[in-house]
Amino acid sequence: MGRAFVYVILGGGVAAGYAALEFVKRGVSSGELCIISDEPVAPYERPALSKGYLLPEAPARLPSFHTCVGANEERLTPKWYKEHGIEVVLGTRVKSADVRRKTLLTAMGETISYKFLIIATGARALKLEEFGVKGSDSENVCYLRDLADANRIVDVMHSSAGGNAVVIGGGYIGMECAASLVISKINVTMVFPEDHCMARLFTPKIAAYYEEYYMAKGVKFIKGTVLSSFDIDSNGKVTAVLLRDGTRLPADMVVVGIGIRPNTSLFEGQLTLEKGGIKVNGKMQSSNSSVYAVGDVAAFPVKLFSETRRLEHVDSARKSARHAVSAIMEPEKTGDFDYLPFFYSRVFTLSWQFYGDNVGEAIHFGDFGGSKFGAFWVSKGQLVGSFLEGGTKEEYEAIAKATRLKPVIEDTAELETLGLEFALAVSQTPVQAPPQPTEVRGPSLILEKPLYVWHATAGVIVAASVAAFALWYGRKRRRW
Numbered sequence: 001m002g003r004a005f006v007y008v009i010l011g012g013g014v015a016a017g018y019a020a021l022e023f024v025k026r027g028v029s030s031g032e033l034c035i036i037s038d039e040p041v042a043p044y045e046r047p048a049l050s051k052g053y054l055l056p057e058a059p060a061r062l063p064s065f066h067t068c069v070g071a072n073e074e075r076l077t078p079k080w081y082k083e084h085g086i087e088v089v090l091g092t093r094v095k096s097a098d099v100r101r102k103t104l105l106t107a108m109g110e111t112i113s114y115k116f117l118i119i120a121t122g123a124r125a126l127k128l129e130e131f132g133v134k135g136s137d138s139e140n141v142c143y144l145r146d147l148a149d150a151n152r153i154v155d156v157m158h159s160s161a162g163g164n165a166v167v168i169g170g171g172y173i174g175m176e177c178a179a180s181l182v183i184s185k186i187n188v189t190m191v192f193p194e195d196h197c198m199a200r201l202f203t204p205k206i207a208a209y210y211e212e213y214y215m216a217k218g219v220k221f222i223k224g225t226v227l228s229s230f231d232i233d234s235n236g237k238v239t240a241v242l243l244r245d246g247t248r249l250p251a252d253m254v255v256v257g258i259g260i261r262p263n264t265s266l267f268e269g270q271l272t273l274e275k276g277g278i279k280v281n282g283k284m285q286s287s288n289s290s291v292y293a294v295g296d297v298a299a300f301p302v303k304l305f306s307e308t309r310r311l312e313h314v315d316s317a318r319k320s321a322r323h324a325v326s327a328i329m330e331p332e333k334t335g336d337f338d339y340l341p342f343f344y345s346r347v348f349t350l351s352w353q354f355y356g357d358n359v360g361e362a363i364h365f366g367d368f369g370g371s372k373f374g375a376f377w378v379s380k381g382q383l384v385g386s387f388l389e390g391g392t393k394e395e396y397e398a399i400a401k402a403t404r405l406k407p408v409i410e411d412t413a414e415l416e417t418l419g420l421e422f423a424l425a426v427s428q429t430p431v432q433a434p435p436q437p438t439e440v441r442g443p444s445l446i447l448e449k450p451l452y453v454w455h456a457t458a459g460v461i462v463a464a465s466v467a468a469f470a471l472w473y474g475r476k477r478r479r480w
Contacts, residue, residue: 002103002111003406005034005087007328010094010104011120011263012037014046014314015295015321017067017076019118020086022325030085030162034140036104038093039146042078045070047314049150050173054180064475071318088254097266099288116328119278119293120321121263122310125149128168128227128256135230138238140253141257145175145260153177156253157184162190163252166241168227170197172345173257175210181255182217189220189249191227191241201343201354203362203375206387212348222247228359230254260312262297263338275299277310282336283327284320292328303338305357305384315342331478353396355404356385363412365419374399376415376422380404383415386423395420398427 006467007023009257011093016035020043023033037043047064052060067077082087093107103453104112125143127136135141141155163186167178170192181188190197196207211221222243231240231248241249262277272279272287277299284292295317319339322335327334344353359380362378366372366389377385383406386399402423415422 002113003087007033007034007118008104008112008114008116008172009033009035009120010039010097010266011122011295011297012039012043012088013092013120013122013124013295013317014043014067014070015118015120015317017043017233018071018318019092019120019294020081020084020320021068021073021076022322023044023329024084024086026325026329027086028086028329031083031087033091034087034096034114035081036089036092036106038091039148040091041088041147042076042081042088043067044147045314046146049147050176050180052146053150054153054177054184056184058149059154068318070314076145076192085319094266097270099267099291101271102290115290117291118296118321118324118328119267119291119297120317121266121297121339122317122326123260123262123296125263126259128258131226131258133227133229133236135232138230138232138236138240138254140251141230142255144177144252144255144257149237153255157186160186160252163187163359165250165253165255165431166191167255167257168192168241169257169259170194170199170221170223171259172198172258174255175214176345176347177255177257179217179221182214182219183348186253187218189222190214191222191225191243191249193224193226194206195223197221201358203358203364205362205364205368206373206375206389207390208301209373209389210350211367213348217348220250221455258376260296262310265292269282273299279308283334284337285327285384286326292324294324300337300339302341303336304340304406309341311339311341311343314344315344328393340400342400350389351391353391353399354385354398358385358387359413360384361413363416365416372419372420374463378409378412378415381408381410384408391420395424398423401427 031378045067045432048065066077069075085426094104095107097170101141102114125145129136140156142156143149165181165186165188167174167190174190178188188412196204197211225243225245228239228244229242238251240253241251249381264278277292277297279299280286280288280293282301284294286293296312300306302309323337340355342355358377360377363376368373371373372390374388376383388399407426
């Protein structure tokens with residue numbers, strides 16, 4: 001028994017929804033596209049699970065956050081897929097794949113064949129057992145990766161009102177879940193081995209701001225140690241968390257956010273893997289020309305930094321999915337994926353965005369005692385990353401554009417002084433592409449973009465009217 005489709009999307013997460021919408025925009029015919037998902041619901045915006053879904057008042061619930069509302073596009077309900085002739089196979093696990101024969105075998109024994117396959121299998125949450133700790137099956141130990149996980153957390157939160165929660169991990173899931181828990185009037189202690197929260201992204205100074213904010217909300221931090229074991233009662237419920245440093249924390253619930261692992265097992269030995277994911281080219285095409293990979297599972301070339309990376313964020317999932325569909329349906333018109341790495345979070349009244357790469361020297365700016373501050377990262381003399389808390393839409397767009405342009409930075413002290421004004425000035429400078437590279441020079445900052453060349457004749461330096469440029473030209477020029 002089997003079915004055949006022109007296009008099959010394996011996985012029902014964020015990327016699947018955005019790929020489906022792109023297929024429809026590009027004229028896919030009824031009956032040509034199939035989505036296979038092991039979840040029981042149509043694709044939805046996963047970020048809602050760690051944000052609005054866990055809130056005690058007016059929580060987000062389906063169908064309000066089906067894709068593609070996260071990008072301010074239409075909401076793809078089950079009715080939408082039906083109206084567009086898209087077969088959505090829910091609650092179905094694929095147990096094997098044969099990329100040579102272009103077939104997938106489901107756990108129910110059905111064979112589904114394809115002409116083109118988009119792998120959007122995402123990633124799974126790392127479990128404590130993988131680190132030698134037992135107890136994941138306890139009723140009050142929670143992970144967060146899908147809707148079922150979120151429902152479990154909500155149920156445990158309701159039964160733990162006024163009690164104690166221990167959050168294991170200081171990354172995205174840990175920080176966002178801790179915020180929701182404390183808003184629900186649960187006492188929260190966060191435990192992680194690093195010196196500060198969000199260690200893969202934040203500098204110590206940035207992390208200190210958020211940790212102090214959380215502590216003012218009642219969250220406690222225990223850093224530099226890890227979970228060792230649980231105390232579990234006769235009913236199989238965790239009653240305390242034991243740490244390697246000897247600390248014992250009473251617990252009514254435990255939330256674990258210790259990372260993810262890409263779901264590549266179906267394709268190991270069949271496709272080339274790299275960085276823990278499926279290696280693809282700039283078209284999101286794998287080592288098999290009929291197979292594409294997108295989202296968390298894809299390791300793709302980031303043109304801006306000339307290296308292959310695997311990025312774990314919803315923005316990458318959305319955009320890589322769209323690009324893969326474009327490459328499949330209009331290969332001659334589709335260039336290489338040119339993605340600017342982007343991460344963001346919103347908790348309490350805080351909201352930050354990050355673009356680019358956090359390598360090199362971090363240059364902080366703004367008021368860390370207030371509500372608006374940020375940082376630039378400078379590597380090999382160029383701006384490669386930007387972070388901003390409390391920005392406006394225009395300010396976030398400015399740091400994104402400045403990061404993509406990778407201007408040359410000669411004086412980091414002056415960059416620190418100018419701060420956000422630097423990004424605003426750069427973003428307002430006209431960018432064209434003349435035959436030869438040209439520089440825009442201030443007294444001690446050189447704005448140069450090797451890939452997006454600056455056209456900087458005297459007439460183009462209209463940006464001198466911008467405050468930052470006025471500051472530059474108001475300073476005493478230095479020798480070059």
